[in-house]
Amino acid sequence: MALNQEYVDYIVDQLSEFEGASPKKMFGGVGIFKDKIMFAMVTSENAFYFRVNDELIPKFEAEGMKPFDHAKKGKGMPYWSAPAHVVEDKKLMKQWAEDSYEAATLAKKK
Numbered sequence: 006m007a008l009n010q011e012y013v014d015y016i017v018d019q020l021s022e023f024e025g026a027s028p029k030k031m032f033g034g035v036g037i038f039k040d041k042i043m044f045a046m047v048t049s050e051n052a053f054y055f056r057v058n059d060e061l062i063p064k065f066e067a068e069g070m071k072p073f074d075h076a077k078k079g080k081g082m083p084y085w086s087a088p089a090h091v092v093e094d095k096k097l098m099k100q101w102a103e104d105s106y107e108a109a110t111l112a113k114k115k
Contacts, residue, residue: 008034009051016053020045022095023102042113044106046084048073053092054084055101058108061085083112 013028013035020026025039033049044056054073057065065085073084091097 008047008049012051013047016045016047016092019092019095019098020102022099023106026102039106042106042109044102044109045087046073053087055087055105056109056112057083057085057105058111061104061108064104083108 017026017028020037026037028035029038035047036043037045046054048054062085068088070086070088073082087101091101
């Protein structure tokens with residue numbers, strides 16, 4: 006499946022309240038960055054994922070979300086699908102983006 010630029014534009018617009026978020030094409034999909042730190046992505050299958058850490062996983066599980074299933078060097082990547090009701094609500098997108106950005110920032114410091 007090809008990446009749908011309209012969907013990417015929609016996601017970027019929904020993230021507009023999270024100041025500094027910007028898309029960057031990579032590996033057939035798009036990474037969403039702030040301050041050079043990737044905190045979310047849109048895959049080539051047009052699915053949107055947030056970066057997670059151990060503290061955020063229960064929040065995503067409670068919403069019935071699943072992890073990104075691309076294994077890298079035998080390990081899954083720390084991205085989980087975003088709930089539709091979050092994607093559709095700019096205020097929720099900002100909150101979830103803040104959490105994911107914090108998780109990505111902490112991971113980068115390790």
